[in-house]
Amino acid sequence: MKALLLALFALVPAPALAQAAAPPQKTILFVGNSFTQGAHSAVKRYRADAVTDLNGDGYGGVPALFKTFTEEAGLSWKVSLETQGGKPLAFHYEERRAKLGGAYDVVILQELSELNRQRPGDATDYLKYAPLLAAMATQANPKAEVLLMSTWSRADKVYQPGSPWSGKPIDTMANDLRFAAERVRKASPDIDGILPVGQAWDRAFAAGVADPNPYDGIAFGQVDLWTYDHYHASIWGYYLEALIVFGQVTGVDPRTLGPDERAADDLGISKEQAASLQRIASEQLAVERASAVAR
Numbered sequence: 316m317k318a319l320l321l322a323l324f325a326l327v328p329a330p331a332l333a334q335a336a337a338p339p340q341k342t343i344l345f346v347g348n349s350f351t352q353g354a355h356s357a358v359k360r361y362r363a364d365a366v367t368d369l370n371g372d373g374y375g376g377v378p379a380l381f382k383t384f385t386e387e388a389g390l391s392w393k394v395s396l397e398t399q400g401g402k403p404l405a406f407h408y409e410e411r412r413a414k415l416g417g418a419y420d421v422v423i424l425q426e427l428s429e430l431n432r433q434r435p436g437d438a439t440d441y442l443k444y445a446p447l448l449a450a451m452a453t454q455a456n457p458k459a460e461v462l463l464m465s466t467w468s469r470a471d472k473v474y475q476p477g478s479p480w481s482g483k484p485i486d487t488m489a490n491d492l493r494f495a496a497e498r499v500r501k502a503s504p505d506i507d508g509i510l511p512v513g514q515a516w517d518r519a520f521a522a523g524v525a526d527p528n529p530y531d532g533i534a535f536g537q538v539d540l541w542t543y544d545h546y547h548a549s550i551w552g553y554y555l556e557a558l559i560v561f562g563q564v565t566g567v568d569p570r571t572l573g574p575d576e577r578a579a580d581d582l583g584i585s586k587e588q589a590a591s592l593q594r595i596a597s598e599q600l601a602v603e604r605a606s607a608v609a610r
Contacts, residue, residue: 340391343564345378346407346415346448347425349400350466350556352376355542357582358553367395369414374398380557381564383578388567395419403427404444415448418456421564423510424448425464428546429472430495436479438495446503453505460507462563465489465496467516467552470545474530485520485527489513510563512556515599516540519555524591538588550582551592558596563603569596 345351353359353376363375365382378396385392397414399406404426407415424445429435449461468488472478480488492513500506519525519540526537533539540552548556557578558569570593574586584592 340393341420342393342418343378343381343395343421343423344415344417344419344452345376345381345394345396345398345423345425346404347396347398347423347464348402348427349398349547350428351378351396351423351425351464352398352400353380353548353553354400355544355547356550356553358548358550361578361581365394367393369395369397370399370411372398377553377557377560380554380578381560384557384561384569384572384576385565387572387577388561388565390565390567401427403431403440404448405440408444408447412448412451415451416455419452419459420456421460421462422449422452423462423464423560425466426496428466428469428492430492435472436491436495438498441495441499442502445499446505449503449505460564461505462508462510463496463499463506464510464556464560465493465513466556467513467540467548470529470541472546474528474545486513486517489517508563510559511599511603512559514602515555515559515596516552518599519592519595522591522595524595525551538592550584551588554579554582554584554589555592555596558593559599562596562600569593569600 352374358376359374361375362379363373366375366378368374378394382394397411404424426441430441431437452459452461468485472480473485496509500509520527525540526533529539529541529545538551539549542549562569572593574590576589579589
């Protein structure tokens with residue numbers, strides 16, 4: 316009888332065993348401004364209840380897209396964000412660092428889209444404050460991975476006059492931002508890498524997935540990565556941003572999310588568009604990995 320009871324018991328999953336089989340939860344903090352918030356699009360309030368907004372503003376944004384992707388991949392992530400529209404990393408360090416003191420597995424830092432509003436393209440403050448924030452993250456958790464978000468070329472700064480990037484090729488601004496991020500990464504032992512969002516946008520332009528100039532109309536079959544102000548991202552632009560974060564942080568190929576991916580469906584992104592943007596993210600991350608190996 317005892318042997319029979321033991322055999323029957325073995326068929327019932329033990330809560331402790333079920334819990335042990337679950338993937339360990341990791342933590343990630345997004346620090347940034349409107350480009351992290353998903354401003355001027357449906358992404359801004361997307362699944363705000365699934366993430367922790369440390370400011371209580373009720374934003375979901377790119378962090379919520381990342382959270383959705385991790386759930387679909389069977390991963391467990393606690394996602395937090397601390398954002399303020401139009402503010403540089405200097406603001407987060409000087410005014411908000413009391414909110415940033417927790418220990419996180421991953422911290423993402425996103426600087427202003429033109430680095431410095433008074434001196435566009437000037438990385439002086441970026442070189443100062445990103446390392447300070449990164450040092451805070453590694454002091455709280457020596458194993459923390461700190462990544463810089465390198466963002467996209469702004470169409471309003473390229474196709475309109477009065478900007479250092481006016482009249483230049485569309486990829487110039489994104490490449491300048493990437494160069495600045497590389498300088499910051501090399502200046503700090505606490506910064507581990509760069510999220511190549513701007514380069515993924517450029518890849519989408521080159522592949523004909525996205526239209527590179529919204530001022531002359533959007534070509535049939537292509538998406539507009541910018542929203543109505545030609546400055547912030549559209550749902551497609553933020554989706555691509557989040558795919559880059561997801562793929563680089565988790566190591567999971569964005570293409571595994573597939574055309575039926577939940578967030579794309581929620582936002583009104585077609586299956587074909589979702590698959591194309593996933594492919595672009597996957598290809599860009601593959602290029603980044605190959606480049607890192609070559610170095």
